[in-house]
Amino acid sequence: MIRGFSADQVRAAEAPLLDVGEPLMLRAAHSLAGHVREQLCGGAIGNAPPTQRVLVLAGSGANGGDGLHAAAILRRDGITADALLTAETCHAEGADVLREAGGTLHCLAELTARPGHALEGLLGSSDLVLDAILGIGGRPEVPGHLRRLLEHLRRAGTPVIAVDLPSFLDASTGEAAQLALPARTTVTFGAVKAGLLLPGGSDLAGDLHLVDLGLGPHLPSRALVERLEDEDVRRLWPRAGRDDSKYTRGVVAIAAGSTRYPGAAVLACSGAARAGAGMVRCLAPAPVLDLVLRARPEVLGHPVEDGGVDLADIGRTQALVVGPGLPGDDARARSCIDALREDGQGPHRGVIDAGGLDALDASDAFGADVVLTPHRGEAQRLARRLDIDPELAAAPLARALAEATGATVLMKGAVTVIAPPDPEAPLLAQDDATGYLATAGTGDVLAGILGTLLAAGLPGPRAAALAAVLHGRAGRAASHDGLVPLVALDVAERVPEVLATILTGTEHHSEASEGER
Structure with a gap:
C-alpha cells in the first residue's frame, strides 16, 4: 500500500528528528545521488559516460539544498554536475560543498540578462535535470522570471528527476501549475506526499521512489490518500475455495x-x-x-x-x-x-x-x-x-x-x-x-x-x-x-x-x- 500524507503531516513527522540533529538532508542527498548514478551508469561509481552532464535547478530552500548536496556527491564520484540557481539566495551549505567539489553555480538572473542564448546553451548541454526549485511548500504558481526556463525545458524534453516532488505542485492536493515540469522519476523523501498520488500530481511524478528517512513512527496512523499495489x-482478492458454490x-x-x-x-x-x-x-x-x-x-x-x-x-x-x-x-x-x-x-x-x-x-x-x-x-x-x-x-x-x-x-x-x-x-x-x-x-x-x-x-x-x-x-x-x-x-x-x-x-x-x- 502506498500511503500519501499532507505537507503539514510530513513537516510534523520531520520535526522531532530535526530537533535531535538527525542529518535528514544529507541522507536524502545521498539517496538522490545514488538514483542519479543508477539512471546514468547502472549505479557504478565513476562509470558515467564522459558526455553526460547533470544540472540541478536549485531554489532557495531546503529542497535546493538537497539538490546541491547531491550534485557535490556526484562530483566526488566523477560525474559532472553543476547547478543553476533560480532565486536570489540559495542554501549556503549546499552551495559551499558543491563549489568545494569543483562544481559551478550559475545564476539564472545573470544568464537571462546576457545577450545571446547563454541560458539555452547551458540547458542544451545538460543530459539530465534535477528539479529542486521548490519542495513541500510549493504552490501551483510559476513566477514570471522562471517561465522562460520551464518553457525551454518542456520543449527540449530533457529527462527530469524531481527532488521530493515536482516544483509548482501542491504537495497535499495535487494541484499543479500548467508549466510544471513532468518528471521521469520523483525521488521523494521520508513519506509519499498525497499530491503525488492525486490527479495533477500523479501525471507529473513519473515513477515514484520513496527514500526512508525514519519518519514512519512519527506519521499519523491514517494517511490522507492511499493507493493499492499488487x-x-x-x-x-476473493479466491474460490473448495467448498464454495x-x-x-x-x-x-x-x-x-x-x-x-x-x-x-x-x-x-x-x-x-x-x-x-x-x-x-x-x-x-x-x-x-x-x-x-x-x-x-x-x-x-x-x-x-x-x-x-x-x-x-x-x-x-x-x-x-x-x-x-x-x-x-x-x-x-x-x-x-x-x-x-x-x-x-x-x-x-x-x-x-x-x-x-x-x-x-x-x-x-x-x-x-x-x-x-x-x-x-x-x-x-x-x-x-x-x-x-x-x-x-x-x-x-x-x-x-x-x-x-x-x-x-x-x-x-x-x-x-x-x-x-x-x-x-x-x-x-x-x-x-x-x-x-x-x-x-x-x-x-x-x-x-x-x-x-x-x-x-x-x-x-x-x-x-x-x-x-x-x-x-x-x-x-x-x-x-x-x-x-x-x-x-x-x-x-x-x-x-x-x-x-x-x-x-x-x-x-x-x-x-x-x-x-
Whole structure:
C-alpha cells in the first residue's frame, strides 16, 4: 500500500528528528545521488559516460539544498554536475560543498540578462535535470522570471528527476501549475506526499521512489490518500475455495441495456463474469437479453418490459448494478435505486452508474457498500442537483458527493479517485490505466467488475479500488501497454490474464519502491 500524507503531516513527522540533529538532508542527498548514478551508469561509481552532464535547478530552500548536496556527491564520484540557481539566495551549505567539489553555480538572473542564448546553451548541454526549485511548500504558481526556463525545458524534453516532488505542485492536493515540469522519476523523501498520488500530481511524478528517512513512527496512523499495489490485490482478492458454490461466490444482478444502448448490458455482464462472479443475472428487455445470451450464455436472463424491477421475483442476489445503457427515466433505474437505499429492501450493496446516476435525487441516501461511478460530466450534473459546487477538483468533488449521498464515490478519470463517505477515511487514488480506455463502453465493463467484487463481500471503498486496478491493467493489456487503441469488450476479455499476472507475482507494478536506506 502506498500511503500519501499532507505537507503539514510530513513537516510534523520531520520535526522531532530535526530537533535531535538527525542529518535528514544529507541522507536524502545521498539517496538522490545514488538514483542519479543508477539512471546514468547502472549505479557504478565513476562509470558515467564522459558526455553526460547533470544540472540541478536549485531554489532557495531546503529542497535546493538537497539538490546541491547531491550534485557535490556526484562530483566526488566523477560525474559532472553543476547547478543553476533560480532565486536570489540559495542554501549556503549546499552551495559551499558543491563549489568545494569543483562544481559551478550559475545564476539564472545573470544568464537571462546576457545577450545571446547563454541560458539555452547551458540547458542544451545538460543530459539530465534535477528539479529542486521548490519542495513541500510549493504552490501551483510559476513566477514570471522562471517561465522562460520551464518553457525551454518542456520543449527540449530533457529527462527530469524531481527532488521530493515536482516544483509548482501542491504537495497535499495535487494541484499543479500548467508549466510544471513532468518528471521521469520523483525521488521523494521520508513519506509519499498525497499530491503525488492525486490527479495533477500523479501525471507529473513519473515513477515514484520513496527514500526512508525514519519518519514512519512519527506519521499519523491514517494517511490522507492511499493507493493499492499488487501485494494488496493478492491480499484482498476473493479466491474460490473448495467448498464454495455459485451462491457463496457471489450473485450479481445487472439492470442494464436499452433499445438505444443494448451493448451496454453485454459489456457489464462480461465484466462481471470475467471477474469471477458465481452467477450473473441480467435484468433487461427481451431483445437486449437475446444479445447478452449470444455473447455470454452463462448469464441468467430476467426479462423486464415496461415498468420497474421487483427483486423478490429475481432470486438470491448479493449485489445490484444499475445504470449502464439506461436512460435516466427508465423505471428499472428508479426501482433498483430504491432497493439500494438505506431504507430499501436491499441488497444494500451495488453500483450506480450512467443512467442510474441521472435518476438520483437529493433524498437518496445509501451506505458505503453502494458505489457511485461517475465520470466528470456525470459528477457535475449530480453535484448541481445536490447543491454542490460542480467546479471542484476531482478529489474534493468526490468527497462532497460521498458525504452528501452516504455512498462511496468512484470518480473516473486518468487517475481514478475513490472517496468513502467517512470524511476521516483516506481517499484512494489509482493510476493504472491508459488513455485508450477513453472509449465507449469501458465504464460498463468497470461497473460489472465492481459489482462482482461487491457481491463477493468486499467493503465498498476497497472493492472500488480493486476494480479500478483490474480495469486499468486490463485496459493496458488490451492496448499493448498503451500503444494501440482498444474496444471495451477487449478489456473484459483481458481481465483473467491480468489477474493471473498479479496473483502469481510474475510482473511487478509497484510505483513507490523504498529507496536506499
